[in-house]
Amino acid sequence: MLAGGVGGARLALGFYRTLEPADLSIVVNTGDDFEHLGLHISPDLDTVTYTLAGLANRENGWGVAGDSFEALAALGRLGAPSWFRLGDRDLATHLQRTALLSQGLRLTEATARICDALGVTAQVLPMTDDPLATKVVTNEGELDFQDYFVRRRCEPVVREIRFAGVETARPSAEVVAALEMADGIVIAPSNPFVSVEPILALPGLREIVVSKPAVAVSPIVGGQAIKGPAAKMLGELGLEVSPAGVAARYDGLIEGFVMDQQDEALAAGVRGMGLDVVVTQTIMRSDDERAALARECIELLRRAGA
């Protein structure tokens, strides 16, 4: 699976409960990673890891369920930036990751250690061990992703997405191996522009996806994104705010497409792009619904030759 944060994590959990964990590798966007108070923060990796570990806050999708915010409140009193909502338990993950990286471990290795400690047995892989930072070019100028996403609450109008470091970043050997060994690839219902395309921007990855049976799940349902700014970005970038707009964005990469029953009227148009389309319930409110959607994806991948 290629995944971003919340949507990717939810479908990843569906696969985690459906497949043997050893058969599941999740390649996670790290374009949102940033340094904050000297800590290396990997929001999407954490969301996927916490979700698979059963620790995720299910209400808002990020952070650790039941976390406290004592350190954040104290940071605020000390005049430190407190716009990024760091929970105390979540902070422990950032501290441990940063410590492991400073010991010389690659992000892939640090992530494996954290997953091990939390009992996550699927392979959670950062897309790269190199710096690759998503920049959002807006009507207010170019913003770092977290600045756009958290501090500016996705309010600026997006003109372009840019990946700083893409000329030198390489996918990790683990990512290349996992994708090359995969029977099929699922593009999670994540934001195409800022969650999936940073992964696809890494050299060689688009070609591997093209060469494999691949399906995508629409993150757009009823003209809205389930979570985050995907719908707003589609519109601001001049694309159709619909599953068809998402399918068009993945043109040439995928054979199958999963879209929500609310958008059934649009299915014929997507089929017209030459895609095998499943229309189903894609809003995942329970673990059963997550597993059911995973099974639909597997069935669709099988039809695509997986």
Place this chain on the structure above:
Amino acid sequence: MLAGGVGGARLALGFYRTLEPADLSIVVNTGDDFEHLGLHISPDLDTVTYTLAGLANRENGWGVAGDSFEALAALGRLGAPSWFRLGDRDLATHLQRTALLSQGLRLTEATARICDALGVTAQVLPMTDDPLATKVVTNEGELDFQDYFVRRRCEPVVREIRFAGVETARPSAEVVAALEMADGIVIAPSNPFVSVEPILALPGLREIVVSKPAVAVSPIVGGQAIKGPAAKMLGELGLEVSPAGVAARYDGLIEGFVMDQQDEALAAGVRGMGLDVVVTQTIMRSDDERAALARECIELLRRAGA
């Protein structure tokens, strides 16, 4: 005042409530500072700052009163070292200090920012902005101070104390200015070997103390240290485990000496060293007792010419 952690902080609070805060500078040992999980931890600076800010945990003397330990518990689950008791609010101080240092501030400047934010109006000065690390040479070999103090609970037998970096460390300009401007200098009831002598080891500082009216308060009462391994160290280093042993250690530096009423029988011996001795209640159980001891020190300093 030259101070270490808990004992120094308690008497510093007495002075803080007795003098105009602008008239009080506390030069604090940083020989115990260490890196832990990538954080710059300054235990003595924190103890002094928290105490003056009214935030200190009065029971154990370190950390923040009422602090929670969610991050520490989560770090333990992640397999990170959890021997150093990091509270969540305390962690915020280490994060902010580390962030300020990585922005290029000196430790003196970072400490001033933290004190400002916490409303501490006396001058809390790290003894140096340079690395100077107290090493404890023991029957188990040379140990880093925190390793000896926290992890090994002061159990190894001390043979020698060494200050790594002392050849190159310099006192900050603020420390030199504060001491040169001082009417008098108080050596807090801190551990002579690992709290006061790291300060005195900095070039020029011993000479300034010699040139000024100076008094010391015994950290040894009734053959015991109020807190920490001072008594054990005195014995292991072959010195007398008594106020007289401490006074002898400060020979040539001080004119006055404050010792506890429990040790009244030893006062004549200390006077025999040529010191002006006050025998009083030195165990500070309340803020009033802290202020009373500060007033005794001030009176003794006046008699020494301050």
